[in-house]
Amino acid sequence: MFVWSIAVRNLRRRRLRTALTVSGIVVGISMMFILLSLVSGMESQARSMVRALGGADIIVSNSTSFRNGMGGPLGALPSPSTLDESIVDAIGGIQGVYAISPQFSFSCSINGRRITVYGVEPKSYEIVTGGLNIAEGRFLIENSNREIVLGKALMEFLNLTVGQTVSLNTGQEGREQTFNIVGVFETGMFFQEYAAYITLADAQNITGEYGLITQILVKCEDPSIVSDVASAISSTVPGVRVTTPTAVLQQANQMLNTLTMFFATIGLVALFAGSFGVVNTMMMSVTERTREIGILKAIGAKSYDIMKIFLAESLLIGLIGGGAGVAAGSILAYLFPTLTSGIFAIGISPFGMRNPFSGAAGRGWGSRATSAIIFTTPAITPINIIVCFSLGAFVGILAGLYPAWRASRMRPVEALRHV
Amino acid sequence: MSRLIVRTVDLSKVYRRGKVSVLALRNVNLQIAAGEIAGIMGPSGSGKTTLLNLIGGLDKPTNGRIFVDGVDITALGERELADYRLKKVGFVFQFYNLIPTLTALENVEIPLALAGVPKNERRERALNLLKMVGLEDRAEHKPDELSGGEQQRVAIARALINNPSIVLADEPTGDLDSKSALALMNLIKDLNRRNGQTFIIVTHDPIVAERCTKIYTIRDGQIESA
Numbered sequence: 180m181f182v183w184s185i186a187v188r189n190l191r192r193r194r195l196r197t198a199l200t201v202s203g204i205v206v207g208i209s210m211m212f213i214l215l216s217l218v219s220g221m222e223s224q225a226r227s228m229v230r231a232l233g234g235a236d237i238i239v240s241n242s243t244s245f246r247n248g249m250g251g252p253l254g255a256l257p258s259p260s261t262l263d264e265s266i267v268d269a270i271g272g273i274q275g276v277y278a279i280s281p282q283f284s285f286s287c288s289i290n291g292r293r294i295t296v297y298g299v300e301p302k303s304y305e306i307v308t309g310g311l312n313i314a315e316g317r318f319l320i321e322n323s324n325r326e327i328v329l330g331k332a333l334m335e336f337l338n339l340t341v342g343q344t345v346s347l348n349t350g351q352e353g354r355e356q357t358f359n360i361v362g363v364f365e366t367g368m369f370f371q372e373y374a375a376y377i378t379l380a381d382a383q384n385i386t387g388e389y390g391l392i393t394q395i396l397v398k399c400e401d402p403s404i405v406s407d408v409a410s411a412i413s414s415t416v417p418g419v420r421v422t423t424p425t426a427v428l429q430q431a432n433q434m435l436n437t438l439t440m441f442f443a444t445i446g447l448v449a450l451f452a453g454s455f456g457v458v459n460t461m462m463m464s465v466t467e468r469t470r471e472i473g474i475l476k477a478i479g480a481k482s483y484d485i486m487k488i489f490l491a492e493s494l495l496i497g498l499i500g501g502g503a504g505v506a507a508g509s510i511l512a513y514l515f516p517t518l519t520s521g522i523f524a525i526g527i528s529p530f531g532m533r534n535p536f537s538g539a540a541g542r543g544w545g546s547r548a549t550s551a552i553i554f555t556t557p558a559i560t561p562i563n564i565i566v567c568f569s570l571g572a573f574v575g576i577l578a579g580l581y582p583a584w585r586a587s588r589m590r591p592v593e594a595l596r597h598v
Numbered sequence: 599m600s601r602l603i604v605r606t607v608d609l610s611k612v613y614r615r616g617k618v619s620v621l622a623l624r625n626v627n628l629q630i631a632a633g634e635i636a637g638i639m640g641p642s643g644s645g646k647t648t649l650l651n652l653i654g655g656l657d658k659p660t661n662g663r664i665f666v667d668g669v670d671i672t673a674l675g676e677r678e679l680a681d682y683r684l685k686k687v688g689f690v691f692q693f694y695n696l697i698p699t700l701t702a703l704e705n706v707e708i709p710l711a712l713a714g715v716p717k718n719e720r721r722e723r724a725l726n727l728l729k730m731v732g733l734e735d736r737a738e739h740k741p742d743e744l745s746g747g748e749q750q751r752v753a754i755a756r757a758l759i760n761n762p763s764i765v766l767a768d769e770p771t772g773d774l775d776s777k778s779a780l781a782l783m784n785l786i787k788d789l790n791r792r793n794g795q796t797f798i799i800v801t802h803d804p805i806v807a808e809r810c811t812k813i814y815t816i817r818d819g820q821i822e823s824a
Binding site: 181184185188189192470471473474475476477478479480481482484590591592595 | 651654656657676677680681683684685688689691695696697698699700704707708709711712713756757760
């Protein structure tokens with residue numbers, strides 16, 4: 180359509196002016212993009228960290244378990260801080276509890292590499308946590324014998340494939356058993372994938388801790404009653420510690436929403452400033468081309484034809500600005516970790532992520548690593564790309580409306596008289 | 599006598615510049631027959647261009663009516679008037695008024711694009727017209743790469759592309775040397791003979807006047823002789 184060729188050629192005719200105008204949009208869009216990517220990054224990190232907690236609403240463990248710790252170089256022995264399986268029924272009877280799943284986690288070496296192994300009841304585990312993200316093969320099934328699901332990173336590290344067998348060694352005399360690999364899970368977070376899942380019965384068998392568990396994962400009937408149920412558990416069952424990862428996630432999400440709003444506002448202000456550049460350029464363009472508008476009207480262009488020509492031009496500025504802004508933002512987001520290393524690492528504590536993480540699932544080396552990870556990896560998501568790109572286009576159109584309207588309103592005779 | 603294509607009835611136009619009113623046209627009653635090459639002559643400021651702009655639907659009269667092919671164009675709304683300019687009349691200006699960023703071919707195509715004609719057909723018709731005005735080998739040139747005479751021929755092609763019944767020209771030879779002016783007038787005569795289009799030409803140029811089939815002289819906003 181000739182509307183576009185006129186628009187493109189006018190932008191080309193004034194390259195420098197076009198470039199300067201576009202850069203106003205680029206600054207706003209790239210700023211917006213990197214800030215949104217940062218928030219997305221935090222969001223996904225927060226979510227996968229909570230996922231590492233098991234995806235359960237509440238985690239019940241022995242109140243002494245943290246004093247002893249489970250990782251460490253001498254963590255050869257299974258954690259002594261266990262719970263008796265009988266409390267499973269006690270917790271199951273508390274009002275608001277929808278489902279529970281007992282778990283026995285212990286430290287163990289697999290083909291010589293020390294990892295955390297979780298013994299779970301497959302069915303209830305899936306109900307309570309929503310299950311693992313299986314990348315290959317399948318999850319455990321009820322009453323399976325000597326089957327194991329390993330993390331993807333661990334599989335790659337040990338160079339294993341589904342169908343092979345691995346040897347688990349708890350470090351105790353004579354406690355070495357062979358397991359069949361039936362599946363691989365993926366969390367997207369490297370350190371979480373250095374773990375394995377077997378059935379609860381197999382876990383108790385290999386450790387010799389029959390009738391004992393280390394955690395009970397609880398799912399509530401409704402997310403809103405999690406904290407009530409949690410306090411009911413800690414008051415009715417003696418000697419347990421209660422952690423509520425979803426509550427932490429909600430809190431973190433609230434913080435992230437506030438942060439998103441804050442960042443988006445900064446980006447919008449920058450974009451707003453940039454849009455004045457577009458308005459200014461378009462007004463100049465309209466004035467410069469008054470005669471051209473007169474000619475077009477004289478040979479039969481309607482007001483909306485004129486409007487289309489100028490809107491096309493400002494839309495193009497917006498599209499180029501949006502595209503270049505997203506590109507520049509992506510590069511900045513990519514460079515962000517190097518540019519800001521250390522600055523944001525401390526910022527983790529306000530989100531309260533460190534505490535519960537190191538509490539329920541921290542395996543020594545995990546907790547420190549996460550605080551760095553959470554703030555240094557902006558996530559470039561398709562939705563952010565689409566949002567920022569269309570925002571550029573939208574600002575282009577918006578900034579072009581008034582100049583285009585002015586152009587379309589010109590009277591042909593007067594416009595033609597313009598030199 | 600052939601049928602009338604343009605008829606004005608008591609046409610008046612008053613311009614207001616601040617507190618001063620200028621009477622540009624005063625009760626003009628003009629009749630132009632279809633197929634004429636009508637020359638409108640007169641001193642500067644006599645109202646020639648005003649009359650042409652009114653007939654072309656670029657401006658609205660203060661009083662009076664203009665009938666083109668029996669239709670009262672003074673009663674048309676803005677959109678209908680734009681449509682009238684697009685399909686019924688073609689404009690040729692003294693300073694060619696081509697769009698500087700577009701090629702000769704694209705300039706000729708504009709009215710077709712505005713009328714919604716598909717691209718291939720547009721191209722073909724525009725090329726045919728450029729051939730008719732002798733510029734087929736200049737089709738891809740921008741206006742600033744063409745001579746004045748060539749630009750004016752592109753402008754004529756653009757004015758003719760939608761097959762208008764009237765072509766309005768305001769001092770079309772005003773910026774041309776006499777050789778180009780003569781060539782342009784011969785082209786107009788030729789087109790008039792072939793297609794029977796009516797030309798209304800505002801001019802000072804004797805080369806043009808000699809080739810008009812009829813001359814109207816305007817003085818102080820009134821037609822003097824017909």
